[in-house]
Amino acid sequence: MYREEILDEIPEVDAVIGTGSLGEIVSAINRAYEGKRLSLCGDLDGISFLDGERVISTGKGYAYLKIAEGCDNFCTYCVIPSLRGNYRSREMGAVLKEAEKMALSGIKELVVVAQDTTRYGTDIYGRKSLVELLRKISRIEGIEWIRLLYCYPDQIDDELIAEIAENDKI
Numbered sequence: 548m549y550r551e552e553i554l555d556e557i558p559e560v561d562a563v564i565g566t567g568s569l570g571e572i573v574s575a576i577n578r579a580y581e582g583k584r585l586s587l588c589g590d591l592d593g594i595s596f597l598d599g600e601r602v603i604s605t606g607k608g609y610a611y612l613k614i615a616e617g618c619d620n621f622c623t624y625c626v627i628p629s630l631r632g633n634y635r636s637r638e639m640g641a642v643l644k645e646a647e648k649m650a651l652s653g654i655k656e657l658v659v660v661a662q663d664t665t666r667y668g669t670d671i672y673g674r675k676s677l678v679e680l681l682r683k684i685s686r687i688e689g690i691e692w693i694r695l696l697y698c699y700p701d702q703i704d705d706e707l708i709a710e711i712a713e714n715d716k717i
Contacts, residue, residue, distance in 0.1 A: 550586040565589065566630055590632075601645070603654070609694075610654045614642050614680065615661035620699060627662050634663065636671050643683055650689035657684060658694045665702035675702070678710045685716040693717045 550563040561579035564572060565588030575587055603610045617632040618625075646657055659681070661667065668676025684693055693716050698707075711717050 550588055554584055554586060560584070562587070567632065603649070603652070607653050609656035609658060609692075610649050612642065612646055612649070612657045612659050612684075613637070613661060614659055614664060614667050614677075618662040619666070620663060631662060634666055634670055636661075636666075636668050636676075638671065639668070639676065639680055639683070642680060643687070646684050646690065647687055650687050653689075655689065656692040656694060657690055658696060659684070660696050663697060663699045663702070664695060665698045665707065675704070675706075678706050681710055681714065681717060685714055691716065 550565070553560055553563050561584055562575045563586045564575050567589035568575070568587035571587050571589070575585060578585055605611065615634060615636045617634045618627045619634040621628050649657065665677060666675065667680060668674060681693060681695070684690060693714075695711070695717060
């Protein structure tokens with residue numbers, strides 16, 4: 548939208564990078580160091596950057612586990628769909644692999660996040676799959692607590708409520 552105007556009107560800005568270009572941050576910084584001004588605003592529908600290597604910045608006890616990106620709710624007060632794109636779940640296998648790696652590194656608590664965690668799986672599996680994912684995460688040796696954030700109220704159902712009530716790790 549305004550990326551070119553930002554570069555034109557604010558000479559101190561070296562680069563404008565949109566959320567669809569998160570995987571290009573390092574190359575953008577390198578190009579900016581070379582004196583190149585650039586604008587990168589890639590496709591919002593990509594999700595592959597979530598499956599790359601991560602740096603755990605929360606310390607040794609807990610870490611965030613992102614299960615999806617974007618949102619399809621289009622609430623009148625919210626800009627997330629415009630900034631993050633449509634809702635895209637990560638493949639369950641990739642999420643579980645990341646959770647296992649975290650557990651092996653000593654992480655005891657996983658904070659499960661997305662812009663809307665309750666819709667997990669609807670886009671790739673055709674059904675809500677959050678409860679299934681939580682059950683599988685809770686079986687990972689070393690994970691003692693699972694904190695579930697950003698549940699969209701109209702998607703909380705009896706199955707999710709029962710899992711939270713019965714699963715001692717959540």
